[in-house]
Each structure stands twice: as structure tokens, then as C-alpha cells.
Amino acid sequence: MDALDLLSTRRSVRELTEPAPDELELETVFQCATQVPDHGGLTPWRFVVIHGSAAKARFRRALEDTVVQMKLGSESMAKAGKVADFAPMAIAVIAKPATAAQKPKPEWEQMLSAGAAAYAIQLATNALGYDNVWITGLWCGSPVLRQEMGCGEKDKIIGFIMVGTAQHAFPKEEKNTDLEPFVTYW
Numbered sequence: 001m002d003a004l005d006l007l008s009t010r011r012s013v014r015e016l017t018e019p020a021p022d023e024l025e026l027e028t029v030f031q032c033a034t035q036v037p038d039h040g041g042l043t044p045w046r047f048v049v050i051h052g053s054a055a056k057a058r059f060r061r062a063l064e065d066t067v068v069q070m071k072l073g074s075e076s077m078a079k080a081g082k083v084a085d086f087a088p089m090a091i092a093v094i095a096k097p098a099t100a101a102q103k104p105k106p107e108w109e110q111m112l113s114a115g116a117a118a119y120a121i122q123l124a125t126n127a128l129g130y131d132n133v134w135i136t137g138l139w140c141g142s143p144v145l146r147q148e149m150g151c152g153e154k155d156k157i158i159g160f161i162m163v164g165t166a167q168h169a170f171p172k173e174e175k176n177t178d179l180e181p182f183v184t185y186w
């Protein structure tokens with residue numbers, strides 16, 4: 001797919017089913033995710049792939065334990081189930097600021113690099129023919145998920161890229177944004 005076509009027609013998809021990328025395709029996806037701009041070469045990102053029945057069961061348990069631990073109630077428990085079943089694959093993107101680096105860069109810059117990595121995962125999976133959506137919700141702040149994913153104090157789960165194949169065909173058209181409010185030419 002032409003790069004500009006991909007960038008100008010990308011859409012999030014919320015109804016996702018099998019198939020999801022295989023191991024070889026994931027290698028490509030993470031090669032793309034790790035080519036993002038990265039001031040100082042600090043590699044401030046980590047990725048956790050949740051795929052397959054064992055991983056999905058672990059994810060579900062962590063989501064449900066979050067609801068119990070944070071006393072969030074039955075509505076959130078239902079949401080936890082939906083997140084667990086959202087897609088055949090979830091990729092957690094964790095911003096891992098290298099604060100102890102010899103020449104650290106501001107944390108906000110490192111967060112943005114992780115955000116770029118998340119977007120690269122979206123674009124790369126799209127380019128491979130899959131669909132996805134980036135979600136966050138209260139799950140990103142979950143102490144259970146943070147611990148399960150080995151987050152340090154400064155680390156932030158910045159999203160879960162839910163990946164699979166669109167259940168229904170959908171039109172891919174350019175958004176044709178009215179650019180006037182967003183762009184100034186000096």
C-alpha cells in the first residue's frame with residue numbers, strides 16, 4: 001500500500017476478529033515501532049504482546065483483579081470482560097523514560113517517542129492488512145497490570161493497541177480535514 005494512501009485513509013476499527021499478525025509479521029511491526037524518532041537514542045518504549053489463550057487468560061485475570069483491587073464495581077467488571085475479548089491480539093505500549101541515562105532527555109520527549117511507536121504499530125499492522133484501535137481507559141493506570149508488565153515507577157502504560165481483522169468491510173476514504181484552524185504558514 002502506498003504510504004500516503006495509508007496515512008490519509010487510516011481508520012480505527014473496533015470490531016475485530018481473527019486473524020491477527022503472526023510471529024514473522026510481528027517482527028516487522030516491532031522493527032517499524034523501534035524506528036521512531038528517539039532523542040538521544042534512549043529507546044524509551046517497551047511492548048507486551050497478548051496473544052493466544054494463555055496470554056489472554058492472564059490479561060483477563062489482570063483486568064478483573066484491577067476492578068476488584070480498585071473496588072470499581074460491576075459495570076467496570078463488565079468492561080474488563082469486553083476489553084479482554086476486544087480483539088485476538090492486544091499490544092501494550094509502555095513508555096519507559098530513561099531517567100538514569102547519562103544524558104537524559106526530558107520525560108515528555110520520551111513519552112512522545114513512545115506515542116510515535118504506538119502509532120507506528122497501528123500503521124505497520126494496517127500495512128500488513130490488519131486493523132486496530134488504540135485504547136486506554138482506566139486500565140493504563142492499573143497497579144495490577146503495571147506490576148504484571150514489569151513497570152518501574154516512572155513507566156507509563158500509554159495504551160493497548162487492539163489488533164485483528166475487521167469483522168465488517170468499511171469504506172476507507174480520506175478524512176478531508178478542514179486544515180485552516182490547525183495550520184499556520186509563516
Ligand SMILES: Cc1cc2nc3c(=O)[nH]c(=O)nc-3n(C[C@H](O)[C@H](O)[C@H](O)COP(=O)(O)O)c2cc1C
Pocket residue numbers: 010011012013133134135136137158159
Ligand atoms: C492516547 C489515546 C487513547 C485513546 N483511548 C481510547 C479509549 O480508551 N477508548 C476509545 O474508544 N478510543 C480511544 N482512543 C481513540 C481511538 O483510538 C480512535 O483514534 C478514535 O476513536 C478516532 O478514530 P480514528 O482513529 O478512526 O480517527 C484513544 C486514542 C488515543 C490517541
